[in-house]
Amino acid sequence: MRRFANSYIVLFLIAAGLSLANALWALLAAPLPALATLHNLATLHNLAAFLVSLLSLIIFSLLGIDRRLPKRIFLPLTLYAFWCSLALWPLLGMIPRTSLDLTAAGGQAFVGVVALLTLRRSYGSLLLPEELFLQQRFSWRNTLIFSAVNLLLLPVLLIYSLLATAGYYLDQQTAGFMRLSPLGVYTAERRYHHDGKVVRLVAMMHVARKGYYQELVASLPATNTIVLVEGVTDRDRLLQSRFHYGRLASMVGLSSQETMPLDGNLLKLDDLQLATGVEQDESKPDIVHADLDLNRFEPQTVAFLNVIGRTLLDGQSLQQGLVAYLQWARALGTREVLAGVLEDILDRRNAVVIDTLRRSLERYDTVVIPWGGMHMPAIEAALLKRGFVPGAQQERLLFAFNTIPLAALWQEGALQGAGEDGAGD
Numbered sequence: 001m002r003r004f005a006n007s008y009i010v011l012f013l014i015a016a017g018l019s020l021a022n023a024l025w026a027l028l029a030a031p032l033p034a035l036a037t038l039h040n041l042a043t044l045h046n047l048a049a050f051l052v053s054l055l056s057l058i059i060f061s062l063l064g065i066d067r068r069l070p071k072r073i074f075l076p077l078t079l080y081a082f083w084c085s086l087a088l089w090p091l092l093g094m095i096p097r098t099s100l101d102l103t104a105a106g107g108q109a110f111v112g113v114v115a116l117l118t119l120r121r122s123y124g125s126l127l128l129p130e131e132l133f134l135q136q137r138f139s140w141r142n143t144l145i146f147s148a149v150n151l152l153l154l155p156v157l158l159i160y161s162l163l164a165t166a167g168y169y170l171d172q173q174t175a176g177f178m179r180l181s182p183l184g185v186y187t188a189e190r191r192y193h194h195d196g197k198v199v200r201l202v203a204m205m206h207v208a209r210k211g212y213y214q215e216l217v218a219s220l221p222a223t224n225t226i227v228l229v230e231g232v233t234d235r236d237r238l239l240q241s242r243f244h245y246g247r248l249a250s251m252v253g254l255s256s257q258e259t260m261p262l263d264g265n266l267l268k269l270d271d272l273q274l275a276t277g278v279e280q281d282e283s284k285p286d287i288v289h290a291d292l293d294l295n296r297f298e299p300q301t302v303a304f305l306n307v308i309g310r311t312l313l314d315g316q317s318l319q320q321g322l323v324a325y326l327q328w329a330r331a332l333g334t335r336e337v338l339a340g341v342l343e344d345i346l347d348r349r350n351a352v353v354i355d356t357l358r359r360s361l362e363r364y365d366t367v368v369i370p371w372g373g374m375h376m377p378a379i380e381a382a383l384l385k386r387g388f389v390p391g392a393q394q395e396r397l398l399f400a401f402n403t404i405p406l407a408a409l410w411q412e413g414a415l416q417g418a419g420e421d422g423a424g425d
Contacts, residue, residue: 093179
């Protein structure tokens with residue numbers, strides 16, 4: 001046990017050193033793409049980080065079995081490794097990715113050095129001494145207290161892990177345009193500049209706190225500005241039910257994007273090709289619908305949207321809708337179907353708005369794109385490819401968790417469940 005425990009301490013410090021070196025290398029290689037192709041250091045870092053995470057779980061479990069392992073040494077090490085495995089949430093999204101990696105590496109090195117100093121002060125050695133392990137290994141008191149404390153903290157740990165995992169997924173899928181914090185969900189607006197042009201990418205969501213959309217509209221400039229709005233149209237009436245988010249928004253005490261009061265000169269895509277603009281009010285921005293019609297989607301995507309509208313957004317209860325959707329997903333929601341749906345909803349629509357952006361830049365100095373957060377990575381990549389440089393960034397609170405009536409939703413779900421049980425009897 002002594003060798004195993006000391007090996008863990010040494011590996012923790014090695015991983016900290018590799019993390020620091022890798023983070024510093026990433027900073028140095030950022031302006032030199034040729035250096036970024038050298039992955040040997042990153043491979044070693046990833047391997048060491050994986051081993052530390054795995055051994056941390058084992059060491060943490062052993063703390064409740066082997067009373068000889070000093071908790072003041074191993075609890076900080078194992079808990080920090082756990083925090084790193086969850087991307088240091090809630091710091092994730094609050095600071096740039098390169099700074100986050102450097103912060104994690106610096107913190108790991110700091111925790112490791114503190115462990116060494118504690119070992120030196122307590123045992124006169126930088127590693128666990130042999131005489132420490134001559135004591136009795138097992139103690140019921142140690143095991144019971146350790147287990148009781150962990151059981152008490154388990155709900156908090158599970159909630160934190162779920163939030164951290166969701167935050168990491170949201171950060172990855174939106175390139176940091178949306179951030180989950182302990183207080184609520186935030187969206188980012190980023191500005192990009194090139195050759196006198198400004199593009200504002202504004203991450204959106206279909207539901208938000210009351211006033212969010214009004215604040216966004218109030219921030220839009222009017223002079224020589226165009227807003228590229230999203231929203232799939234349905235000229236052929238392919239949707240079998242109303243596809244709107246008003247009911248869902250009202251259930252959770254929020255507002256729907258459909259209420260966003262955009263006031264401007266409505267133009268068609270063909271108007272962007274004209275050498276001179278159509279008759280318009282120069283005190284307002286121009287607005288162009290830069291999205292697809294439903295008749296350009298694959299039939300499987302139309303079927304999927306009809307399922308969503310029928311089960312989750314129609315008049316039935318949310319609980320019943322979720323059950324109906326899960327039944328459809330188990331029966332017909334194959335990987336191929338979902339991949340095709342994702343291509344229609346994301347990739348094909350991204351291509352339309354990116355092409356509209358290109359055409360808009362020929363006439364306008366400012367282009368505003370208030371689209372869903374998952375569309376932002378592709379649009380941002382297209383901007384950077386055209387030579388645009390990132391500028392200012394600001395965050396807006398999309399909604400706060402404490403404003404969602406969880407008790408009312410729980411009560412409604414319980415009443416509906418009781419009603420269904422009574423009907424079944």
